[in-house]
Amino acid sequence: MIGLPAYLILGALVFSIGLFGVLTRRNAVGILLGIELMLNAVNINLVAFARFNGDVAGLVFTLFTISITVAEVAVGLAIVIAIFRVRRTVEADRLDLLRG
Amino acid sequence: MTLETVGFWVVATVLLASSLAVVLTPNLFHAVLYLAAALVATAGVFLLLEQPFLFAVQLLLYAGGVVTIVVFAIMLTERLVGERIAQTSRHVVNGAIVAAAVFVGIVGFLIGAPLGAPRPAGTVDTTAAIGRALVGPFAVTLELLGVLLVVALLGALYFARSEE
Amino acid sequence: MSAFTLELGLGAVMVLVFGGSLTSRGADRRWIAWLATAGILTLGIVSALVKPTPPALSGMFVLDGLAIFAKRLFLAATFIGLLAGIGADAVACGRRAGEYHLLILSSLLGMLVLASARDLILLFVAFELMSIPLYVLAGFLKGQDEAVEAALKFFLVGSVSSAVMAYGLSFVYGAARTTDLARVAQAFAPGQPLLLLGLLAVFAGFAFKIAAFPFHMWVPDTYEAASTPFVAWLSVAPKAAGFVALFRVYFEGMGDRVATWVPIAAGLAAITIVAGNLMALPQQNAKRLLAYSGIAHIGYMLVGFAAASASGTAMVLFYLVAYVFGNMGAFLVVEAVARSERSEATAALRGLAQRSPLLALAMLLFLLSLGGIPFVAGFWAKLYVFWAAAAAGLYWLVLLGAVLTVVALFYYLIVAKRMYIEAPDASAGRIRLPGTLALAVILCALVVVGLGLYPKPIVMAALRVAAPLF
Numbered sequence: 001m002i003g004l005p006a007y008l009i010l011g012a013l014v015f016s017i018g019l020f021g022v023l024t025r026r027n028a029v030g031i032l033l034g035i036e037l038m039l040n041a042v043n044i045n046l047v048a049f050a051r052f053n054g055d056v057a058g059l060v061f062t063l064f065t066i067s068i069t070v071a072e073v074a075v076g077l078a079i080v081i082a083i084f085r086v087r088r089t090v091e092a093d094r095l096d097l098l099r100g
Numbered sequence: 101m102t103l104e105t106v107g108f109w110v111v112a113t114v115l116l117a118s119s120l121a122v123v124l125t126p127n128l129f130h131a132v133l134y135l136a137a138a139l140v141a142t143a144g145v146f147l148l149l150e151q152p153f154l155f156a157v158q159l160l161l162y163a164g165g166v167v168t169i170v171v172f173a174i175m176l177t178e179r180l181v182g183e184r185i186a187q188t189s190r191h192v193v194n195g196a197i198v199a200a201a202v203f204v205g206i207v208g209f210l211i212g213a214p215l216g217a218p219r220p221a222g223t224v225d226t227t228a229a230i231g232r233a234l235v236g237p238f239a240v241t242l243e244l245l246g247v248l249l250v251v252a253l254l255g256a257l258y259f260a261r262s263e264e
Numbered sequence: 265m266s267a268f269t270l271e272l273g274l275g276a277v278m279v280l281v282f283g284g285s286l287t288s289r290g291a292d293r294r295w296i297a298w299l300a301t302a303g304i305l306t307l308g309i310v311s312a313l314v315k316p317t318p319p320a321l322s323g324m325f326v327l328d329g330l331a332i333f334a335k336r337l338f339l340a341a342t343f344i345g346l347l348a349g350i351g352a353d354a355v356a357c358g359r360r361a362g363e364y365h366l367l368i369l370s371s372l373l374g375m376l377v378l379a380s381a382r383d384l385i386l387l388f389v390a391f392e393l394m395s396i397p398l399y400v401l402a403g404f405l406k407g408q409d410e411a412v413e414a415a416l417k418f419f420l421v422g423s424v425s426s427a428v429m430a431y432g433l434s435f436v437y438g439a440a441r442t443t444d445l446a447r448v449a450q451a452f453a454p455g456q457p458l459l460l461l462g463l464l465a466v467f468a469g470f471a472f473k474i475a476a477f478p479f480h481m482w483v484p485d486t487y488e489a490a491s492t493p494f495v496a497w498l499s500v501a502p503k504a505a506g507f508v509a510l511f512r513v514y515f516e517g518m519g520d521r522v523a524t525w526v527p528i529a530a531g532l533a534a535i536t537i538v539a540g541n542l543m544a545l546p547q548q549n550a551k552r553l554l555a556y557s558g559i560a561h562i563g564y565m566l567v568g569f570a571a572a573s574a575s576g577t578a579m580v581l582f583y584l585v586a587y588v589f590g591n592m593g594a595f596l597v598v599e600a601v602a603r604s605e606r607s608e609a610t611a612a613l614r615g616l617a618q619r620s621p622l623l624a625l626a627m628l629l630f631l632l633s634l635g636g637i638p639f640v641a642g643f644w645a646k647l648y649v650f651w652a653a654a655a656a657g658l659y660w661l662v663l664l665g666a667v668l669t670v671v672a673l674f675y676y677l678i679v680a681k682r683m684y685i686e687a688p689d690a691s692a693g694r695i696r697l698p699g700t701l702a703l704a705v706i707l708c709a710l711v712v713v714g715l716g717l718y719p720k721p722i723v724m725a726a727l728r729v730a731a732p733l734f
Contacts (some may be wrong), residue, residue, distance in 0.1 A: 002104060002105055002108045002148075003215070003218075003219070003226075004215045004219075005210060005215050006108065006112075006207065007104070007149070007206065007207060007256035008210055008215070008438075009111055009210065010112050010115065010116075010145070010194040010228055011121075012114070012203055012206040012207060012210070013116055013203065013638065014115065014119050014142075015138065015152055015202075015203075015682055016199040016200065016202050016203035016206075017120055017122075017123055017141070017188070017433065018119070018123070018197065018244060018427075019122070019195075019199045019202055020123050020195050020196060020198075021228070022420075022424055023125030023191065023194070023195035023199065024123070024189040024191055024196075025189055025196035025199055026127060026189065026193050027629075028416055028420065029128060029170065030123075030128060030131060030172060032125060032170070032418050032420070032423070033122050033123070033132065033135050034122070034192045035384070035420070035423045035424055035427055036135060036139075036166065036314065037119050037122060037123070037135070037138065038180060038424070038427035038428070038431065039427050039430065040139065040142050040162075041431060042137065042430040042431045042434050043142065043146075043435075044145055045431065045434035045435065046434045046438075047145070047146055047149050047151055047154060048137070048149060048438075048439065049434065049437060049438030050143075050151075051149040051150065051151070051219065052219055052220070053438065053441045054439060055442075056115070056226065056229045057233065057235050057260070057385070057437065057442065057443045058434075058437055058438075059151065059154060059226060059229075059230050059233075060207060060233050060238050060385060061151075061384070061385050061388075061443065062154055062213060062436075063154070063234070063390055063431075064245060064385055064388065065388070065430055066158065066162055067161070067245055067248075067249065068245070068248065068389065068392045068426075069160070069166070069556060069648055070161055070165050070169075071248055071249050071252035071253075071392075071396060072252070072392070072423055072426070073166050073169055073170070074169055074252055074253070074256040075143060075252050075256050075259075075396055075399055075400060075419065076253065076399075076416075076419050076420070076423065077169055077170065077254045077256075078171055078192060078256035078257075078258075078259035079118060079170075079259055079261045079399065079400075079403055079412060079415050079416045080177065080416065081173060081176055081177060081260055082175075082259040082260075082403065082406050082412045082415075083180050083412045083413060083416055084177040085262070085406065086408070086409050086412055087235060087409060093111070094236035105697045114729055121605065131526055142657075143338070145352065167321075197310055200708070206461065208455045208459065209458065209461035210457075210458070211457045212457040213439075213456070213457045214456075215458075222473075228729070237321060237322050237324065238266075238385065238386075239321075240324070240325065240386070241324075241386045242387050244374075244377060244386070244389050244390065244393060247370060247393060248370075248374075248392060248396065249375065249392070251366070251370040251396060251397055252396050253398065254363060254366060254400075255367065255396065255400030257399070258360070258363050258400060258404075259403065259406055259412075
């Protein structure tokens with residue numbers, strides 16, 4: 001039988017991979033894909049906990065995070081399109097998330 | 101080796117391999133396709149956890165919806181720009197160190213946690229329970245989510261439309 | 265009155281604004297701005313009559329003293345922000361006035377619910393409802409390169425922090441086996457590292473949202489690029505909402521094991537104060553200066569949070585009130601000068617005392633309040649926060665905060681010197697500003713002075729609402 005820890009470690013791996021993508025990607029869409037992976041890890045966690053705790057709230061939580069993510073992606077990509085429309089360039093290097 | 105064990109390792113391998121591919125491939129378009137694979141594999145995880153309804157939601161909304169929007173956005177921006185968008189990385193070593201440290205930290209917490217509880221027997225059908233919870237205790241949260249989706253649509257439209 | 269009176273009322277205002285923006289034609293849609301402002305004013309008056317009610321929705325939604333205090337503050341800040349936007353601001357009154365106001369109002373709806381949420385799912389949805397409109401509003405000047413770039417940065421950082429927060433919430437849920445915050449406290453037994461991990465990740469997510477160092481990267485660019493009346497509001501209202509949610513999760517959800525958080529919160533407070541103040545020193549752009557000084561203020565509020573006591577919480581609430589009006593006021597003066605000067609550099613404030621004595625006096629009051637000089641609101645705010653921290657034994661933090669306050673005074677007084685001692689450019693005439701903007705500045709100034717002279721009512725109210733959390 002596969003226990004709860006296996007699912008949680010799978011989630012932690014996906015979360016860390018997503019974080020790696022967020023930290024290293026230059027392109028805004030690439031960063032967004034990393035964020036998607038991180039949120040995916042959240043859903044794995046929630047469903048695993050809900051299943052092993054025998055509780056429905058986690059499943060509801062998953063539905064909400066999935067819907068919110070979709071909304072977020074739509075807004076984010078619209079901003080990306082707006083940027084390309086203004087700049088008409090692929091140069092996304094100036095976007096440094098870690099510079100204040 | 102039960103069927104579930106085999107299924108878990110297959111799904112986990114696909115999920116991790118495609119996740120790594122998402123963050124490593126130099127081609128943005130390929131990255132999106134790998135993301136689709138990762139999302140489908142996550143749906144497989146839900147199936148292993150006996151949640152057919154969430155499996156369907158994950159496939160339709162996430163793998164179907166999100167991937168479609170991202171592909172649209174890439175095609176649109178490439179058309180605006182008129183060339184293929186490359187997908188490069190920076191600070192790879194630092195990023196890997198931070199991500200590995202975060203993973204080790206999480207696992208460190210998990211090791212000390214009392215997680216040995218066995219999996220309870222599956223309930224008949226969680227779909228009905230989800231539905232009842234959504235219109236019962238979580239009804240107001242659901243309403244609020246509706247407002248959120250409308251607002252996100254409004255915001256996305258605001259950026260996407262060209263001013264006359 | 266029902267527990268949802270204010271939320272339902274806000275929903276009605278949103279429907280009115282939506283209907284109005286569908287039917288209006290032409291480029292001048294100032295009346296939509298007036299409609300939204302009047303709606304918020306009405307809600308503000310209603311909020312004065314709201315009384316605490318028993319928890320609704322099986323305990324998920326509470327309208328206790330803390331929620332009411334916070335909601336009044338959000339409504340007041342939104343009223344001033346919208347009032348300042350009417351008039352000359354092309355963003356708030358142009359063709360897209362409907363979208364602009366709907367986005368602000370829906371973000372406000374998120375804040376109102378957030379202040380009442382005692383369920384992790386409701387909390388997360390309310391947080392996102394508050395945040396997503398802000399990303400759009402930050403890039404509302406979508407024809408400008410810097411604005412959309414700042415919006416993208418804000419969006420990416422915000423989304424990452426949401427993901428981290430959601431990841432933390434998933435562990436909290438898994439360890440506590442419930443999404444009800446009132447029952448999370450009971451689950452927090454020793455030897456439950458999952459809950460600790462979850463709350464740690466949630467804390468990191470919160471730190472992003474309230475822009476504590478080192479999670480502040482989005483602040484200066486966003487503030488510089490977006491329209492100033494919106495930035496004035498952005499710099500205070502979501503931060504206040506974030507603090508109220510922090511109180512809910514960490515004090516209500518933690519029970520008597522709250523001491524676990526003191527070292528983490530104190531450390532975050534210390535580096536935020538130091539970093540914010542030091543980075544504010546070299547700034548030449550007034551909005552960037554206020555952005556970094558705002559980060560430092562978040563640090564001071566975290567000092568009160570680190571005290572982890574009823575008086576500490578109450579003093580953060582008082583600090584929030586002082587900060588909301590002082591900081592908004594300062595941004596609005598920058599906006600007033602920028603309108604005639606077309607520059608947001610601190611140099612544009614040169615000789616303001618001769619060009620508009622009242623505006624200069626108001627700015628001086630705001631700067632003194634932000635700097636923490638006696639007899640304006642900010643002095644009491646800092647004093648009370650330090651007092652609460654000292655009572656909790658955090659003497660080193662109090663000392664550090666006091667030293668950095670002197671550094672902060674330096675850059676605030678440089679601005680004051682530009683206004684009062686330096687001479688204006690020869691070409692610069694008197695500054696004319698629209699009546700609504702003047703009214704907003706005057707309101708802020710009155711609160712800052714009033715709280716400075718007679719802080720007692722707000723302090724007592726804050727103490728009263730904070731007491732039940734412990």
